[in-house]
């Protein structure tokens with residue numbers, strides 16, 4: 001069965017459009033705000049939404065997303081309340097939802113229980129940044145019975161392993177633009193065109209580019225290289241501005257709208 005993610009990319013391709021994928025940490029600054037932010041981002045043009053499960057030891061996250069996780073944990077978000085949030089969102093929206101979750105959280109919760117709850121609540125994909133290749137095989141095997149895509153991550157440093165990483169995957173491939181942690185950057189140190197072409201050699205699954213994409217201008221200049229663009233830290237920065245001023249939803253809506261307009265420029 002095709003997942004919501006696959007269907008979304010197919011629909012966009014028919015219209016010759018790219019996917020805008022936005023990230024927020026679930027529960028930052030509280031779960032009710034996350035609920036409204038998902039709906040606002042969809043209304044502003046986001047095609048897929050990544051929900052981060054806040055974790056105390058987030059190896060791949062830069063300072064901005066670490067702060068988001070701290071706020072969320074402090075406000076009491078946990079896996080159970082996040083599943084409830086997803087179920088509540090599913091009463092309102094069919095937008096593809098992807099969890100960004102560290103392996104330890106899944107492992108502690110119990111893999112099967114985690115997958116069951118993802119299916120019941122309406123999660124469409126999982127990105128697990130620290131999933132070792134060995135465990136991945138086991139998880140992939142289990143996930144065959146679930147309508148959930150395990151989204152692989154490839155980095156410029158993956159080089160000789162790209163083929164193995166993208167093999168038998170569905171949904172999209174998360175292509176990491178640069179080495180290091182998440183967060184805004186001035187520019188990219190590698191030739192992204194070469195990198196994405198290398199990945200393209202091994203798979204027909206849509207390629208989404210993430211890490212360091214923070215402005216409409218960057219979206220406009222990168223969109224011809226890939227099928228989707230992922231924006232995380234720059235959205236969290238809008239949440240932080242909104243916390244100061246008491247207008248989180250408006251800030252995030254307006255920024256997402258600008259990103260959407262940039263990806264739709266012909």
Ligand SMILES: O=P(O)(O)OC[C@@H](O)[C@@H](O)c1c[nH]c2ccccc12
Pocket residue numbers: 023050052060061065100129181182183184210211212213214230231232233234
């Ligand atoms: O924040 P950036 O640089 O815009 O990158 C997206 C990223 O935040 C999001 O996809 C993400 C959040 N936490 C992660 C951990 C690993 C990989 C990716 C992520």
